[in-house]
Amino acid sequence: MAREMMYGDAIAAAIIEEMQRDPNVIFYGQNMGMTERDPMLKKFGRERVRLAPISETAEIGIGIGAAMTGLRPIVELWMSEFMLVAFDQVINEAPRFHYMSGGQVKVPVVLKAGFGFCAGWAGQHSNCIYHTMMGIPGLKVVVPSTPADAKGLMTSSIRDNNPVVYLHHYMLTLDKGQVPEGEYAIPLGVADVKRLGSDVTIVATAWMVKKSLAAAERLAQEGISAEVVDPRTLAPLDVKTIVESVKKTGRLVLVDQAPRHSSAATVIAGEVAEHGFEYLRAPIKMVTAIDSSVPYSEPMENFILPNEDKIVQAVKSVLAQQTVAA
Amino acid sequence: MAREMMYGDAIAAAIIEEMQRDPNVIFYGQNMGMTERDPMLKKFGRERVRLAPISETAEIGIGIGAAMTGLRPIVELWMSEFMLVAFDQVINEAPRFHYMSGGQVKVPVVLKAGFGFCAGWAGQHSNCIYHTMMGIPGLKVVVPSTPADAKGLMTSSIRDNNPVVYLHHYMLTLDKGQVPEGEYAIPLGVADVKRLGSDVTIVATAWMVKKSLAAAERLAQEGISAEVVDPRTLAPLDVKTIVESVKKTGRLVLVDQAPRHSSAATVIAGEVAEHGFEYLRAPIKMVTAIDSSVPYSEPMENFILPNEDKIVQAVKSVLAQQTVAA
Amino acid sequence: MSKKEELGKDKLIWIYTQMVRIREFEEAVKNAFIEHPGAIRGHAHLGDGAEASIVGTLSTRNPTDMVMPSYRCHGYPIVLGTPLRKMMAEIFGRKDGLCKGYGGSMHLADPANHFPGTSGIIGQSIAHATGAGLTAQVKKAGQIVYCFFGDGASKQGAFFESLNMAAVWKLPVVYVLENNQYQAYTHYSLEDANAVAGDPLSNKAAAFSIPGMTVDGTDPLAVREAVSVAAERARAGQGPSLIESKFYRLSAHGNVITVPPLPTQFPEHEAVAVYGNRAELEEWKAKDPVPKFRSRLIGDAVLTEGKAKDIEDAARAEVKDAMQFALASPMPAPEEAINYVYA
Amino acid sequence: MSKKEELGKDKLIWIYTQMVRIREFEEAVKNAFIEHPGAIRGHAHLGDGAEASIVGTLSTRNPTDMVMPSYRCHGYPIVLGTPLRKMMAEIFGRKDGLCKGYGGSMHLADPANHFPGTSGIIGQSIAHATGAGLTAQVKKAGQIVYCFFGDGASKQGAFFESLNMAAVWKLPVVYVLENNQYQAYTHYSLEDANAVAGDPLSNKAAAFSIPGMTVDGTDPLAVREAVSVAAERARAGQGPSLIESKFYRLSAHGNVITVPPLPTQFPEHEAVAVYGNRAELEEWKAKDPVPKFRSRLIGDAVLTEGKAKDIEDAARAEVKDAMQFALASPMPAPEEAINYVYA
C-alpha cells in the first residue's frame, strides 16, 4: 500500500511517526513552534518541540549533549550552510565521542537541513556542502531524491545510533511520489538503481537524480540505455552497487551539483578508478557545477549548473570513446 | 645562494620579510605577542602584531573585514581544526565577497594553521581538513612539504589578493632544508616534481611527501623508479603536471594522510580518471588513513596512518597489474 | 552636535529626505513582486520601519566613515549616495547592477562609497565590520565604522566574540543592534534571555564592560543623540559602544520562500500571519517613523506641506527612474558567471 | 545546606580527601613526564590549583547529577568515583584505560558515573553540557548538570549561545567559569573585556539576565556556598546561573608541544617562563587551596595532623597503585583502531 506524497511532507511524516513511537525523540530549531497553534506543538507539547534562537553552535551542541545523555534530538537547521557557523560541532564533536570514549558514548542526533537551493539565493545560500561531511568517520550523510526515500531514510536516520546529517534538496520539496504506508525504513548505506540500463552508468544524488533520469529518457529515445544509480547516502557510500553497475555498463558519468573539487562525484570517481578500473571502457566523466560561487542572476546561475543537455552530452562523449586505455 | 633553515623558521622568515616590505601586512592570533619582549612585537609594534582571545569566528571575520578595507592580515590559528568553529567565515565568507560584489572587493587574508599532528593528540587535534576547503571557488589552499616551499609559498600567499588557507604540517616543523636567500616567491598553483621517475607516479602532500620519498628510495633499491609529485597547493590544483607524470609512468599511487573520502587523493584520482585515463595502465591506488578518527594510543595511531610499507606495497601492486582495462 | 536644537534646518530636511528615499525605494521593491512577478529572485528583505534608525545613525557620519549592515541592506547605501539605478538593477539581477548581477538584494556592495559589502549569514558581518574598525585603527585615517545587525543576530556567537575583541582592542566601531522585534518569524521575546526577563537587549554590553543603551528607533533625533555619543567615543579612541535601537519592521521578513517555477511573492506581516496579532501591527504602524517625523518637522516649521511633498515627489521620481533603468538593463551573459572567481 | 556550620565533619573530611586525591593524581601525572619520558603523548593538562573549586562545587551534587568539564578533565571523575587505575591507564594509552586508549588525557569519559565525556575544542563542551541539561529537563529525572569551563572558553561564541538558550529554556545547569587566570600562555587580563575594565567575569551573566557571581575558588566552602544557591535554583526549575570561580593554575598549561621523536616534557609555569613574574606564582602558591584547607580543618579541629596524614598517605597509595596498574597494562592491539567508528 502506498500513497502519493510530496517530498517535504514525507520527511515531516517520518518525524511525526518516530516521535509518536519514541518519547526520546525531540525536535527543535529556529522559527518553529512559535505559537500554540503550531500542529507539531499541539501533538507533542513544549517539552519535545522547541523554538531555538539563531545559535547554531549551541543548537547543534545541545543536540549532541542531549544525545550523549539519552535523547534522540532532531535539529532543524533549515539551510545546510547555516551549519558552517557550527561546523566543529558537526564534524569534530558529534562523530568523535563514540570513538574517543572507546565505545561508551553514543550520539544519536539528526541534523536536518535543506540544500542546493539554486533559485536566486546567490553565493552563500545555494551551496552543496556534503563533500565536507561525507568523509568524516563516524558521521552519516543522507541525501534523498524521492518522497519514498525521503521518508524511509528519515526514519532510519532517527533510529540510527550515530550522528546523521540529513540533507534534503530544496528544489525537490514539492515533488510528488508514491510513499509506502505505515512504518517505512530504508537502511543507510544502500544505493538504489533508479533506472536500469546497459550502456552507461550515471551516478547522481538528490536534484541531480531527477535531471539524470530526464536525460536518460532523452537518451533512450536515441537508443542509448543509461542506468541511473542514486547512492542515497554519501556516508556510508555504497561503492559496491556503483562498481557493479560499471561492471555491467563499462562507462561512468557522474553528475553533481557541487563544483568539481567539492563534489561527491570526485570521491566516487576515485573509488571507481581504484576498484572498478578493470571494467572501465572509457574515461570517467564528471558533470559538476562550474567552479564559481553561485551567482544571483538567473542566466549566470543556469550556466554554472549541470543540466540535461550537459548530461546527455557527457554520456555521448564517453560512448564515443572505445576502450582507450593503452 | 641558499642557507639551511627549519620548515617552521622558513615560514616565520617569510612573514617577517613581507611585514617589512608592506606596512599593510598585520599578524595576530592567540598566545602571541604577550609581552613586550616578544621579538615580532619589538620589530613591528602593537598595531601590527596582536594578541587575540579564543574567538576564531571573530578572529577570522575581523581578518576578512580588515582585508576588505585595505589591510593584508595574517591570522595565526595554530591548529587547523580550530578553524572549524568559524568555518562559515573560511568557506562561506572570505571566498564569496569578490564574486558577490562583481569584482569590487578583494579579501587578501592569510589563514595560517598547522595540521596533521599525529603525535598522541587524539580525535580532535590530529586531522587533515584540507578536503573541506580545496574545492571552494575563490579560496586557495597551500600545503608546503619543505622549508623552501614553506617560505616561497608563504610569501606568495601574503601577496595574493585572495583568501589563502596556509596549512603547514606539524610533523615537519623541525625538518631542515636549503632555502634560497632573500625574497623568494613560489607561484600558487604549480606542482613540483620532488623526484623524477619512470615506472610509477606517486602524488603526495606535506608529511606524506617525506614518507613517499623515503618509500621511493626503498623502491629504487629494488629497481623500481618512482616519480614523486607534490601539488604544493591543493587549490588551485595543478592537474596538468600530475597528468603529465601519469602520461610518462602509466601508473598512479596517491598518498594522503586523511581518511579516504575526506582526502585530496580522491579528488586527484577523479581528475586523473577523467583526464589521464588513456595513460593509465593499472588501477589508481590510494594509500590513505584508515576510516576512523585518530586514536590516542600509539600502536593504534600508527596503524591508521599511511607509512612507507603501505606505499611500497601499493606501488608494487599497481606494477604487478598489466593493462587491465577490458 | 548631539542636541536637537543645534541641528540646522538643512540637516533636518536631509534626514527626512533620506528617510523618504528609503521608504519609496522599499515600497517599489515590494510592489515589484506584484508588478513583475518572478523578476526578483531568491530572498529580498526590506527596511521599511528602520528609516529613522538608519538615517538618525548615519546623520552622525563623517564622509569616510564605513557602514556595514547585514543582508537587509537596501537602506544604508541609499543614504551614502549609491545610485538607486544601480541598486535596483542589482536587485533585478541585471548587468548594470551595482554588483553586475552577481550579488542581488542580500549582497549589495559599494566600496567606493564606504560600503564594503554584506553577508547573508547571520551575525558574521559583525566580525567583518569589526575588521573594518581594525583597518581604520591601524591606518589611522580617522574613520569609524557603523555596524548594524538584527536582534536575531545578537544570539549568534560572532556578535559576542566581535564585541569582546573590539572592546579589548578599543576599535572605533559603533554597534547598532536593530531591534525590529522579529527574527524572521520569531518575536524576539521568545528567544532572547534579556527579553524573557523583561530587560533591554543593551544589557549585553555588560558582558564587555562597554557603554550600552536602548533608544527609540522610530525617532531619528533620539537615535542621532545616542549614536553621537558612541561615535565621539569611537573617534576619541575609547572603543566601541552598543546601542539597541528599538523599532518595528513594517513589512514581512521577506518574500515567501518558493520553489521555482512558482513566482516569488510578498506575504502578510508575521504579527498577523503567524501570531494573529493585528493589533500589534496597527499599533506600530501608528508610530511609523516617516509620517511621524514629517508631522514633527511641519509642526516645528522646518518643513511646509508643500516642501514635504516636493521631497516625496522627488524621491518617487528618483525611484521610478531607477525602476525603469533596472527593467531596461539587460541580463548578464551566462558565461560571465566564470568571472571574479579569483581576484 | 549552604552554610558552613551546617556541614558535618564527614562532609568536610570528604572534601579534603577528594582535594588530596586530585592533587596526588596530578602530581603523579606530572612526574611521569620525568620518570617515563614519552609515555604520555599528545597534550596533558593538570588541575592542580583547581581542587577547592572542583570539590567545593561537586560537594553540592546529588548522586545522578551530571558533570561536564573541558579537556582539563582529570579532577572531576576522581570525585565521581571513577577508578584511578582506569584513568591513569587511559592517560598512558593502555588497553585497560577508561576509554581503552582511544581518548587519552583530554577525553576521559565515564558515562556510568555521570561523566559523559569532554571535548578538546574550546568552549564546545559548554553546549554539550547544556544539552545534558535538556535531557535532564525533558526526562524529568531530577538531575542537574555542572558545566565547567575556562576563562579562555568564555570568549568563545559557544559560551554565549549556550547560556542564552539555557536561560530561555530554563535548563537546570550550573555554569562554573573556572578563572584560573590563564588561557594557555595568555593572562586573562589581556583578552577579556571585563577584565580590561577591571570588572569581574561574572558580569557576563547580565547578557542573559541570569544570576552571576564571583567567588574565591581557593576556598571549597565559599565555592560550595555559591554553588549551592545556583544548584537549588536549577533544581527548582528556575534555570541556569553563572559562577566565576577564581583561583590559580599552579602548573604550566600543559606539557611542551614537541614534535616526535622528541619526548614530551613539562615546563615551568607561564608566569615565569613567559612573563618573568615569579612573584605572581609565589603569591598564589601561598594560597594553594590544599594546604590552606588542611590548616583550616586542623585549626577547626575537624582533622588532626595524624588523620590528615592518613588521608594523604591513602591517596598517595591509591595513586601509586593506579600508576603501577597503568604501566603494567598492555598497549591496545594496532588493529583495534577500527573499532567504534560507528555505534
Ligand SMILES: Cc1ncc(C[n+]2csc(CCOP(=O)(O)OP(=O)(O)O)c2C)c(N)n1
Ligand atoms: C547562521 C544563520 N542562521 C540562520 C539564518 C536564516 N535567517 C535569515 S534572516 C534570519 C533572521 C534574522 O533576524 P535579525 O537578526 O533580527 O535581522 P532582521 O531580519 O530582523 O533584520 C534568519 C534566522 C541565516 N541566514 N544564517
Ligand SMILES: Cc1ncc(C[n+]2csc(CCOP(=O)(O)OP(=O)(O)O)c2C)c(N)n1
Ligand atoms: C577553538 C579552539 N581554539 C584554540 C584551542 C587551543 N587551546 C587549547 S587549551 C587553550 C586555553 C584554554 O584556556 P581556558 O579556557 O582558560 O582553560 P584552561 O586551560 O585554563 O583550563 C587553547 C587556546 C582549542 N583547543 N580550541
Ligand SMILES: [Mg+2]
Ligand atoms: Mg530582527
Ligand SMILES: [Mg+2]
Ligand atoms: Mg584558564
